[in-house]
Amino acid sequence: xxxxxxxxxxxxxxxxxxxxxxxxxxxxxxxxxxxxxxxxxxxxxxxxxxxxxxxxxxxxxxxxxxxxxxxxxxxxxxxxxxxxxxxxxxxxxxxxxxxxxxxxxxxxxxxxxxxxxxxxxxxxxxxxxxxxxxxxxxxxxxxxxxxxxxxxxxxxxxxxxxxxxxxxxxxxxxxxxxxxxxxxxxxxxxxxxxxxxxxxxxxxxxxxxxxxxxxxxxxxxxxxxxxxxxxxxxxxxxxxxxxxxxxxxxxxxxxxxxxxxxxxxxxxxxxxxxxxxxxxxxxxxxxxxxxxxxxxxxxxxxxxxxxxxxxxxxxxxxxxxxxxxxxxxxxxxxxxxxxxxxx
Numbered sequence: 001x002x003x004x005x006x007x008x009x010x011x012x013x014x015x016x017x018x019x020x021x022x023x024x025x026x027x028x029x030x031x032x033x034x035x036x037x038x039x040x041x042x043x044x045x046x047x048x049x050x051x052x053x054x055x056x057x058x059x060x061x062x063x064x065x066x067x068x069x070x071x072x073x074x075x076x077x078x079x080x081x082x083x084x085x086x087x088x089x090x091x092x093x094x095x096x097x098x099x100x101x102x103x104x105x106x107x108x109x110x111x112x113x114x115x116x117x118x119x120x121x122x123x124x125x126x127x128x129x130x131x132x133x134x135x136x137x138x139x140x141x142x143x144x145x146x147x148x149x150x151x152x153x154x155x156x157x158x159x160x161x162x163x164x165x166x167x168x169x170x171x172x173x174x175x176x177x178x179x180x181x182x183x184x185x186x187x188x189x190x191x192x193x194x195x196x197x198x199x200x201x202x203x204x205x206x207x208x209x210x211x212x213x214x215x216x217x218x219x220x221x222x223x224x225x226x227x228x229x230x231x232x233x234x235x236x237x238x239x240x241x242x243x244x245x246x247x248x249x250x251x252x253x254x255x256x257x258x259x260x261x262x263x264x265x266x267x268x269x270x271x272x273x274x275x276x277x278x279x280x281x282x283x284x285x286x287x288x289x290x291x292x293x294x295x296x297x298x299x300x301x302x303x304x305x306x307x308x309x310x311x312x313x314x315x316x317x318x319x320x321x322x323x324x325x326x327x328x329x330x331x332x333x334x335x336x337x338x339x340x341x342x343x
Contacts, residue, residue: 044219048073048080081223084216091212092183095205096175102198103170111168114156121149169289173298177287180305182206183213184312189288221316228253228321254318261314265307269300 052069077083125145129138168174169191181187182205193199232250269287270280285291287304296304 043222044079044081044084044215045076046081046223048076048083050076081216081219084212084219088183088209088213088216091205091209092176092179095179095182095201095209096172098201098205099175099178099193099198100170100172102195102201103175103193104168106195106198107168107170110156114152117152118149121145121152167294169294171298173301174293177293177301177305179205179209180308183209184308185210186308186312189285189290191289191293217313217316218320220313221318221320224317225320225323228317250321254321257314258318261311269304269307273300 050073052072078087125142128141128145132138132141174191178187178190181190182202193202229250232247265283266280269275269283275283275286279286286296287293287301293301
């Protein structure tokens, strides 16, 4: 059937599944409830349209028509999958630059300050030991300077020094990784901005970027899932899940793809970097603040940021694929347990 917009859809509450005679000559029917669903769910266009459908009215000027057309074309470009990808990439790079400007100088200054304090303590200890004529006082004097150094070091750690290992976290590649982790909401163990401007930039960045990113990955996952489903049903008369059972490999594809993708990460970010088997399988911990992300080269951080982005896209693909290719058994189970509805 077609609806008012010309889209095909299935609109049946019950299907009469055949007739067969009984021993008494009676006829019986079997009813099967199916889910009412669009065959192709709505999504953003991949490529934007470049035409304007507004027409000049009697009381309108050509200037107002041009403004309407410009707004329409701009929205078509920004809210297409290609345009939204460009917007999200630009927003991520701008956010990374904001974190680099606000957090980088503080981290560098803190490192220089602590290094100067350590040099001053070493010099003062050497002078006091040289001026002391009694060797019995040396242990007490050294212990006193150790306590000073410990106090200063704990204060520096509390302020964020040394977070992520013996290097700098807030380099530009590190800020790109933080931006992507914030967009994908997979930033467990990620470093935390310390300056007020950095924290404000993180809030603003997440407020705008996370909804745009989710909109993008959901549409990309939906589009990819439909293409995979069309490929799976290419030799079948119909791709309606209730009529044609999906191939066996389609049911297992999301789980197998996720497993293969994780093993690719184990190889790229574990074994290639010379990590042991245990550390290789736990490679995401190397990119956390407590796992030593500051000691990871910048190129590897950017590659891991891309890996996170593809992981989220794969997750949305799996959800969309399960949704559009749900078998009749899954629908029946959902209806039986009261998990599904069409109202």
